[in-house]
Amino acid sequence: MEEIFDVPLWEKYISGYTFYDCAILSEYEFGFVLVEERDDDDDADTGPKTRFIAMKVDNPIDSRLTGSQTNAFSKTTIASSEQPRVYIAVDTGSKVHSIHSERKGDEKAIDRVLDMSTYNGMLGTIRKVVRAVGEVYAIGSFRKIYRRIDMNQWIELGSEGKGVPMPTDLTSPTDFVFTLGFNDMSAFAKNDMYAVGGDGDVWRFDGKKWHNCPIPTNASLETVCCAENGIVYITELNGSVWAGRTDQWEKIADANLTAGFHPVDAFWFNNRLYLGSQQGIFTIDEKKKKVVPLKEVEEDAPNPTNGGRIDISPDGRFMLTVGPYGACLHDGTKWRRLFSAFDFVEG
Missing domain, CATH: 2.130.10.10 (YVTN repeat-like/Quinoprotein amine dehydrogenase)
Incomplete structure (x- = not known):
């Protein structure tokens, strides 16, 4: 599989955020919840922004990602559904965000x-x-x-x-x-x-x-x-x-x-x-x-920077994991790193 991200794509969708949760539909379809990285001196009156990303990594690079963001969600988890094929994210306050082929956005x-x-x-x-x-x-x-x-x-x-x-x-x-x-x-x-x-x-x-x-x-x-x-x-x-x-x-x-x-x-x-x-x-x-x-x-297990939260594909064949700075996939035989933030940090 070719690299999922190039530098412009990473900068557009991921830079400045860490991964919080994940969901998987298939070997090539993943959903993620990301949270904005904040400094201690950032405005305490507004919480960190939440970003939702859906990947279809077997698509061409210019059409493999969709995303949106909000600052109204907190401690959000995500799950996938096959019928219809959709990612559903819900936060502690019951706010809902969905991503599927026909639409994405808050519900x-x-x-x-x-x-x-x-x-x-x-x-x-x-x-x-x-x-x-x-x-x-x-x-x-x-x-x-x-x-x-x-x-x-x-x-x-x-x-x-x-x-x-x-x-x-x-x-x-x-x-x-x-x-x-x-x-x-x-x-x-x-x-x-x-x-x-x-x-x-x-x-x-x-x-x-x-x-x-x-x-x-x-x-x-x-x-x-x-x-x-x-x-x-x-x-x-x-x-x-x-x-x-x-x-x-x-x-x-x-x-x-x-x-x-x-x-x-x-x-x-x-x-x-x-x-x-x-x-x-x-x-x-x-x-x-x-x-x-x-x-x-x-021995080949992901380290905590690119592994932690986990989900299993509906067919049971693949396990996705995401840590704050990257994600890995297990195909039943071995782990494969999908991407890491450290690939996009100079030095």
Whole structure:
């Protein structure tokens, strides 16, 4: 594959920004969220700008990138959808941006499409946007899950009678903001989905209703992965990994990752669990039963400058990762660096 960027293209789309999250549709189609690099003396009244980039790297260089930017988004995550082929980015405040072949730009925020209020008028927040069984979901606080229907169209699962129950003894909503889910969701099928978050808050959807899955930890749960081997993997805030299903769980790997290094993505690829963070990729050393940097078990693994956040293509054949300054792709055989900011820095 030829170089994705030349200098003018890099200067136009990437210079002055770092990569925050990624999504993949195929070996040649990627979506990214970028955040403006800021100095300490920059205007504190306005947050850093957010930029959205879609790449189709098998196109000619003058037509392989599309992009747009805004300063209204914060902590934005991105996911891809095959039907239609589109990247959907959602921030914590429920603002939505989409990129597909026919259009790109902001859509109506989820809280403008439906009522996101929770208790006592509190507005829910979005923790992450994910693809599950081909559909895009926004995962929220207070166990709220929103499914994307189409452009400017979302539905909260509770309005279909498929919402996750809340505690019957809920008296002070503020006490439950961080103790209840959700931070992540994954699925084997539409009638076998898992969502996790809060303090040991694990739930399974059977196609009709959600069931609580007792897990022997009260730690904050960050990621969940329904793996091809039939096992569900769940990570704690410190990176420790639990494995199991329904009400049978076992801690299979210990970790003590510091804040900022904790997993925010989890995927099963090439018979291995990959844990993505903003500070690099981790996996399990099965002999040590510990979570370790991926480099310890894969010599060609990306370093934290061009690897961290991860996503798997819908067909399961490719894994994309992005760090603040570059991206890499795994084709099931080896890693290949796609691009790096250091290729465009003199000296």
